[in-house]
Amino acid sequence: MMDALRQQLAQPAQAALAGGKRNSNKPRRSLLPWSVLLLASLAGLALAAMCVGESSVPLAKVWAWLSGTPDATLDVLLGELRLPRFACAAGAGAALALSGYLLQLLCRNPLAGPDLLGVNEAALLALLLGLGLQALLQWPLAALGAGCALLLLFALIVLPAARAGQAVPRERLVLAGIALGALLRALAELWQARQDLAHAMNLAAWSMGSLQGRDATAAWRLLGGLGALLLCLLPWRADLKLYACLPQQAATLGVRQLRLEAKILLCAALAAALALALASPLAFIALAAPALARRLHAGHSLRLCLLCGALLGAAADTLGRWLPLCLPSWLGLQGMDIPAGLICQISAGPLLLWLLLRRDAAHTK
Template identity: 35%
Template sequence: MGLLVISITASLSIGSHMLHPATLPNLLMSYHSLDSADAALLSLRLPRTVLGILAGMALGVSGCLMQNLTRNPLSDPGVLGINAGALLAMALGAGLLGLTDWHIYAAVAFLGATLAALGVHAIGFVGHPPLIPLRLTLAGVAMNAVLGGLATMLILLDAERFDRVRGWSTGAIAVADFTVPVAIMPFILVGLALAFLSVRGLNALALGDELARAMGVRVRRMRLVGGLAATLLAGAATAGAGPIAFAGLMVPHIVRPFAGADERRVLLYTALAAPSLLLIADTAGRVVLSPAEMPAGIVMALVGAPVFIAILRRRSGFS
């Protein structure tokens, strides 16, 4: 919780023009009046901070759920192609259908994420035994490449029509007002509620399906509810912030030494740490190329890729 407070304060304070943290409470109370340059600046930073909190929490919890439900330490909305499915659906909706309502964007992104998730799991569960973590990961990487390539092709074919989608594709949380956070918030709240409804059986599921059933866990229903929650969270986060990779992959592994073996605590710690990481990435992106900005999604990719390789090397023995 302390890290989240620090990251929120940094997100509101740091940029091309600095705001002193001590002045934030007064500015938050009066920023609607826009009677000063600082208040006007805060009115621009506050929506992106709220979006960072929502998107980070959604991606972190989604990744944590996927890792538990599939017993695959490399599961993540980006790695399994769910973010790419949401992005392609948004590209089709915005570029070909002319959609402009953010509530519809969130619904379309959820549909694309769902179809991508179904495709990945259909490929990953084919064969014997029916669930091999590495096969599921490879299916996700392939799906991510195909769907991401299609979205990129659409953007390049008509740059003017897909101009808004091009901005999303970098994973930027910079927004001008609260329209985007408010539009995706209901989807994320429902996803979080479903996630924490399924949390009771995560420890049992970690022991294997048979032991979980013996302990009274309805494994199929739990995977259905948890998978729906993970897909809803990933789709809504992608609709608001674009395809931000590795947030759901890194954070559960980072918090696990502090949370211990209780997967319920891992999920809770992830829900607090993931938005902190995304806000720190966004804040770093503002200063590393100042006065220009590097989108948070690119910063996350630069940090996440080495972490992914380290996890893969450490887990090279699983099958």
């Protein structure tokens, strides 16, 4: 009965946060057009990603291949190379969007992300320690590293506050995460300096966020792990809404706040680790996807956040393959891919300035 009450209260609370006296069903209905638009944009981007490359493929041939026309060359080029790479880029973007969404919800800060809590650095160090292992073992290693980082933060910051009956000190949590991330980054760079040339080259490609060579197996692992995380979040949907919209009253409405915050930390770490096992963090996606979702829909919509993250990740990778074909030859970029991570880093500066200026403008009002 308490679960039903929480579900009924979560909808009006979300509507109140989104804009006062509007009907609570209206924001839910307004999600549909944006969801359809983002899905259509993602489908169009998938077609563009299959067409664009050093060996361009006309759209008519791509459409014929998707319709079932046999073509051995396109089976390799599209089915084994470009389509799995697109799925990896979109899946990594969605995973980072999920991680950013959960951490921003926990920290009440639109600038929070997995890089502020040492998650990225912990997963990187775990991957470096596991160099030479099979690709199948790198996924649990990244998840183990990220989980250990958040477990340490939970034990040092969250648990003492809970035992004292206090709210989670979010500023201390972020500061401790930054300090832990700096320490782990130093250890990772020290370990990286000891690697041979072959491993160093692979690490350089990984650190730039390159998705080149990612196959269907990697895509299925990533999408399967992301689907499992979303299934785990489904039973907590009403609690998450209450925690997002009424954080002070959530405990009185039956939300076990400490347990929920531990689940948020764990899911955020695992989501970031899923993306990190493929490439270095496409850092700006964890910030941009929740901000863009809030811009499209006033409220906390995980669905829009995931779609925005998938679209941004796929767009960064596709843009990195398309730009060298359009830029002047004297730049020397012909025949190469600009890693998606570099595209994201170029975009991160303007995005951060925009978020800060918007926040300052909101405070002045």
